[in-house]
Amino acid sequence: xxxxxxxxxxxxxxxxxxxxxxxxxxxxxxxxxxxxxxxxxxxxxxxxxxxxxxxxxxxxxxxxxxxxxxxxxxxxxxxxxxxxxxxxxxxxxxxxxxxxxxxxxxxxxxxxxxxxxxxxxxxxxxxxxxxxxxxxxxxxxxxxxxxxxxxxxxxxxxxxxxxxxxxxxxxxxxxxxxxxxxxxxxxxxxxxxxxxxxxxxxxxxxxxxxxxxxxxxxxxxxxxxxxxxxxxxxxxxxxxxxxxxxxxxxxxxxxxxxxxxxxxxxxxxxxxxxxxxxxxxxxxxxxxxxxxxxxxxxxxxxxxxxxxxxxxxxxxxxxxxxxxxxxxxxxxxxxxxxxxxxxxxxxxxxxxxxxxxxxxxxxxxxxxxxxxxxxxxxxxxxxxxxxxxxxxxxxxxxxxxxxxxxxxxxxxxxxxxxxxxxxxxxxxxxx
Numbered sequence: 001x002x003x004x005x006x007x008x009x010x011x012x013x014x015x016x017x018x019x020x021x022x023x024x025x026x027x028x029x030x031x032x033x034x035x036x037x038x039x040x041x042x043x044x045x046x047x048x049x050x051x052x053x054x055x056x057x058x059x060x061x062x063x064x065x066x067x068x069x070x071x072x073x074x075x076x077x078x079x080x081x082x083x084x085x086x087x088x089x090x091x092x093x094x095x096x097x098x099x100x101x102x103x104x105x106x107x108x109x110x111x112x113x114x115x116x117x118x119x120x121x122x123x124x125x126x127x128x129x130x131x132x133x134x135x136x137x138x139x140x141x142x143x144x145x146x147x148x149x150x151x152x153x154x155x156x157x158x159x160x161x162x163x164x165x166x167x168x169x170x171x172x173x174x175x176x177x178x179x180x181x182x183x184x185x186x187x188x189x190x191x192x193x194x195x196x197x198x199x200x201x202x203x204x205x206x207x208x209x210x211x212x213x214x215x216x217x218x219x220x221x222x223x224x225x226x227x228x229x230x231x232x233x234x235x236x237x238x239x240x241x242x243x244x245x246x247x248x249x250x251x252x253x254x255x256x257x258x259x260x261x262x263x264x265x266x267x268x269x270x271x272x273x274x275x276x277x278x279x280x281x282x283x284x285x286x287x288x289x290x291x292x293x294x295x296x297x298x299x300x301x302x303x304x305x306x307x308x309x310x311x312x313x314x315x316x317x318x319x320x321x322x323x324x325x326x327x328x329x330x331x332x333x334x335x336x337x338x339x340x341x342x343x344x345x346x347x348x349x350x351x352x353x354x355x356x357x358x359x360x361x362x363x364x365x366x367x368x369x370x371x372x373x374x375x376x377x378x379x380x381x382x383x384x385x386x387x388x389x390x391x392x393x394x395x396x397x398x399x400x401x402x403x404x405x406x407x408x409x410x411x412x413x414x415x416x417x418x419x420x421x422x423x424x425x426x427x428x429x430x431x
Contacts, residue, residue: 010247017250023074026066032110033327051330056114068111075100091379102255119333125256126336129292144288151278166218173219181232188240206231208239225275234266237394242370248389251370258371264344272398287338290324294334300325356409361402368392
């Protein structure tokens, strides 16, 4: 069937969206801030006693693939044209204007690699460990402290199961994941790729449409399930949903604010599928602690020793510490992006509870429409009614079955209102 011709308004939105997608293409944050292998070699050659030799000049030698001034001006012009063609209060225009502003801030952050402004702009885009969720309540740092205390009490009681045994080699992992994701994405316009790679440090890595498996790695059933639901159902699923948009093509690409939603959804899926495990939770919340240490003036060696104290080997402690300081200097504040896993989880979990309480169930699956942000969900529902956005095709079963999700959240909402200090006293004779 021949696709229906777009109206003049729809074509205008699509043209602006395409310009936005094209403009962001050369911005590759992780490539711009990574530390090469010589930094690690030198650090270990000095017995882990001297700060890594990363300077502002180091980043300048890793030049950006675009002109900061020209790219900034390009986003200014797109934003100006959005207002000129769509008006100041147009809902889809407002989403695209915010994206333009976020990309400009992202460019500013990369411009200031190796300078104090890098951390400040990182905190502006991704948040800080001390940021409150709402007035007078706990923050991410408090979550890390509480989680650490709980898992420390339980560490001797938690044992690995058959689910955790590394029984699959890399070739088997590729075959299993390919089969599972082929079934999940059976109606996708393009096939997902799961392939072996010798060029990655971690056991696995995921891109927009591809999952790479390190050739020498072994995997457990839990490892494969996490890759399936975290990388597959969420990250690749929202990419495919965004790529299917005929008009609002910008939904296939996400600015920093969408990273918070993306990683929050991914962690939520791990929890909902009973796939996550204590060591993984500890790893994610330890990132909060490490970032908080750096925000309070701790340097690379302080964070490295923190990770050693958690039982990590030197190589793994180095890699985790590098995540905190990449883009910055070893003694000049953190890159705070790794906060988004826990921050996003909490924000989305609360959003779902509130949406159910207010009877707005239809908005929950829209979290998977593409690379979205929580503040855009209300507008996305209206844009679907307008015909500018199509609903997501790939939605995890836990979110597609709103009846089951509602049942879960109704009980969760009630328990949230209980006084846990009072309960602890009441239950003390039973525990």
